[in-house]
Amino acid sequence: MKNMYVAIVFALLCNMGFSQNSLTGTIKSADQNEPLFTVQIYFPQLEKGSVTDENGNYTINGLPQGNFKVIVAYMGYQTYSETTVISEGTNELNITLFPSAIEMEEVIVSTPFHKLQRENVMKVERASVSELKTKGAVTLSDGITNVPGVENLSTGMGIGKPVIRGLSSNRVLVYTQGVRLENQQFGDEHGLGISDAGIESVEVIKGPASLLYGSDALGGVLYLNPEKFAVAGQTEGDVNINYFTNTNGIAANAGVKSSGDRFKYLVRGSYASHADYHTGDDLSVTNTRFGEYDLKTGVAYQAVNFKTDIRYNYNQLKLGIPEEIGEQTNERTPQSPYQEINNHIVSSKSNFFFDKSSLEAILGYTFNNRKEFEEGEEGAALDMDLSTINYNIQYHLPKWGLWETIVGTQGMFQKNSNSGEEVLIPDANTTDFGIFATSHLHFKNNSDLQLGLRYDTRSITGDETGIVGEEGYIEELDNSYNSINAALGYKWEFLSNITGRINLASGFRAPNLPELTSNGVHEGTNRYEIGNQDLTNEQNIQTDVSFEYKNEHVEVFVNGFYNVVNDYIFIEPNGDNIDGNFVFVYQQQDAKLYGGEVGLHFHPHPLDWLHIESSFESVTGKLDNDNYLPLIPANSWTNTLRTEFNKGTSWLPSSYAFATLKSVFEQNNVSEFETTTPSYALFSIGLGGRIFISEQPVDIRLSGNNLFDKDYISHLSRLKVDDIGNIGRNINLGVSLPF
Incomplete structure (x- = not known):
């Protein structure tokens, strides 16, 4: 340092x-x-x-x-x-x-060579948060379901985590401000825990990304790009207000940013409050209410050959944990059981530019405090502190012919401690260290090759907890894991309008603390869970193939993948019963997942303002014994009719409208401990645009999701076991005032 x-x-x-x-x-x-x-x-x-x-x-x-x-x-x-x-x-x-007529392309930040989407060897999906908001997303985890291949594992509206091609939790890494978001994400009722305010865009790597990110990126990466600083010499700001009818919800944020020739700053604060959501049967789902405060700020200095910025994010969440449909109220304060979560993220990114090379250093510190309060108890039943220091240093070597090469080191030190009445996981330390190299070669025949190699090691030590032979006893832990991973990708353009990609990549995930150390009743699931300290790395190899055809008015894409996961960790009952709770133990078995996405985007000439979009996505997951994996999203087909006008009148210079029908098929490929989920279809509409009132620009959005108030249950809803439906009709009105 x-x-x-x-x-x-x-x-x-x-x-x-x-x-x-x-x-x-x-x-x-x-x-x-x-x-x-x-x-x-x-x-x-x-x-x-x-x-x-x-x-x-x-x-x-x-x-x-x-x-x-x-x-x-x-x-x-x-x-x-x-x-x-x-x-x-x-x-x-x-x-x-x-x-x-095609939408503007953006630079992909989650991959190392700063390419546009069409230039990237690895297929990466990208969506702006402003685009997700036009579709009426209540939370960020709700909004990312609009990205093909991404779904949301939810417990009500306030708790959700990303599912990428059937994998979630500790198999999907979340990055924000350029650093790992570590917030006890292993838990079933532990959501994403970050506000969409101050997030500019979302990038999704669908598949193993251990070459770039190390352990836990076995299933993919959700990369959140913070809003940019203002252009030099400019000061700007905005105020945004959203209202949601279903939850009687309010979400507001305001920000300002200014940049001189060298110094820059920005700040944004936000607030959200939601009551219990209503199902399509107009039943209020008790204790799905939640509230959130969020602050994001940053300062930067930029000279000729050097730049650095420091960002800080504070997020406070108070979340109810739903258990049943009970008293029908419009209360906003969660009742027991509920969680209080405080998250602090500090990050620093510095770049040094030399004559023909450059160095980038990203340092991060995250502190997460999670408390859970249960009925009849005065203090917090669970009170866990998680502090994480991580670093990512990359050196861009001088270009050698057609080769671009990056070498780097990445690591993490993490400390978990408990001060509540119960201990879910022990006081423990986790240390990661990795080194890697990746190269990109651009051929003169419009093709590109990218390859890389990485070595990682992880050590986990945990304290002995409890009394031997009693519930809750956890023996001392001292385990080490290591892995070598590689990636190889090739992109080529042929027949002028067709782009093909093939990527072969490996990834790994070391077992987490609950999988290694659990010994007690897991609240919310009513099962006694027993960990296994002999668990080994999950190791996978995924093959991705994609083809895109694009001309001025038609885009077609086909993506396919086959993912083999060796030593996949899962939990199943062993037939025993302790105090009325079935005993579940963690086991390992090889697994495979396969599927893909197919899509069409058509904007006919001369009606360039008209867009017809259609996409289908599918994933299947199986264990080696031919049993299906749990929590695999159902196949779905989404069709959208959209209009965009960018050259309107003086008082309405731009506007849009859309209608979307999402058809979700029956999910009957279920694990032994799941039930099938019926099919359903959801209809949504939206419109909006920019108007001028006394020379003040105002952006207005109006959308309606599940417009016909369909009563349905998602296969990825954790309330499905209680036969509790998902959210019904929800009208969203949003107003933004830039200044």
């Missing part, structure tokens, strides 16, 4: 002697040869950019020398993505954009 500070000071001093290189130019349209106003031009690696003036001109100052990818994005035009050389002094780059 001391050496890191010395390097930062050295970089600051060195920057005083560097010349102020700049990039300037004009951006025009190819169809009308006219300058384009307010076009964004951006260097993703430098996190620096500008916008064009009314004459299409732009200037970006304070650039380091070297080769950097530049991105130009503007609604209604193809996204420009090229590497440009920044030399000493003033550099000029004039750009012509070509019209396109």
Whole structure:
């Protein structure tokens, strides 16, 4: 750590002697040869950019020398993505954009080489949070179900966690502010625990990502990108208010950000409050109420060859834990049992730019306090503190011919401690260390190769807890795990409009503390769980194949995967009974998951404002004994008719409308301890746009989900065992005021 500070000071001093290189130019349209106003031009690696003036001109100052990818994005035009050389002094780059009805592409941050979606060797899904909000998402975990291949394992509306192609919990990593989100995510009633306020976009890696992220990324990664700082020389802010009829819910947030030539800052605060949700039968599901406070802030400093930012997020949640449909009220304060969760995330990201290489260092600290209160008890039954320090240091080597290479090290130190009346998992320490290298090769025939290798080690030590022979006794733990993983991917473009991808990657997951140490009744499931300290790594190999066809008016994609998981950890009864509770023990057996997604996007000429979208997704999971895995999402088919107008009247410059029918098929491929789930269909509509009131822009959104108030139960609802339905009709009204 001391050496890191010395390097930062050295970089600051060195920057005083560097010349102020700049990039300037004009951006025009190819169809009308006219300058384009307010076009964004951006260097993703430098996190620096500008916008064009009314004459299409732009200037970006304070650039380091070297080769950097530049991105130009503007609604209604193809996204420009090229590497440009920044030399000493003033550099000029004039750009012509070509019209396109396809949505703007964005840079993928969760993969290491800062490529656009179409350029990436690994297929990564991306969705902006503003887009998810137009569809009436109540929470972030609710909104991500709009991403193909992603579902939500829920307990009511306030508790949800991502499911990527049938895998969830500790098999899916969540990253926010560039660091791991660690908040006791192993628990069934432990949700995502982060507000969508101040989150700009969501990226989803669907498959093993251990090469980039180490243990627990066996099933994929949900990568949350925080909102960007303002462009240099600008100050901006906004106020956002949302109302939800079903939960009588209110969600509001406000933020402001400002950037000078070197210093930047931003701050955003949010508040949400929801009463119990109502099913399609208009029954209020008791104790699904929840409230949330959230604060996100950041400061940054940017010089020519060095930049750094520090971000902080505080999140406070108070969540009811539903058990039955009881008293019908509009109360907002949770009753017992309920959870109180406080989460602090501090992250630092620093970049050093040398002549032909660069260094990135991300440091993070997360502190999570989770308390659970039960009926009839004064203090917290569970009171767990989890503190996590993690680091990720990557060195981008000088480009060698057509090769780009990154080497790095990544690690974590985590401490879990208990101070409540009950002990669910022991006081324990977890230490991770990994080293990796990955390379990207771009061939001249419009094809790309990416490969990498990684080694990881994890050690877990836990204290002895309780009295030998009694319920709750946990023996001392001292286990170590290690794994070598690799990834190989190839992308090629042929017949001008078709892109093919094939990726082969391995991943691993070390067993978590509950799987190793459990010895007692697990509340909420009414079963006695026994851990197994002899559990070994889960290790998987997944093959992904995808094809995309795209022209100016039609997009078609086909994604398929086959995932083999060796030593898959699961829990099953052994036939014993303790104090009226069936005994469940953790076991291991090989498993496999397979399926994929197919989609179509059609916008006919000359009706470029009209969009017809259709997608189908499927996943099947089985153990080696041919039994089905639990909590596998049902097959679904989603069809959307959407309109977009970006050149409206002076008082309504942009608007949209959509109608969506999501058909979920019967899930009869269930484990021995599940019941089948009937099919259902949900109809949703929405509309919105930007209007001007006395020269003040106002964004308005109106959406209705489950418009016909269908009474249904999702196969991934943990309330299914109690025959409690999911949320019924929900109308959302949202208003945003930018200033």
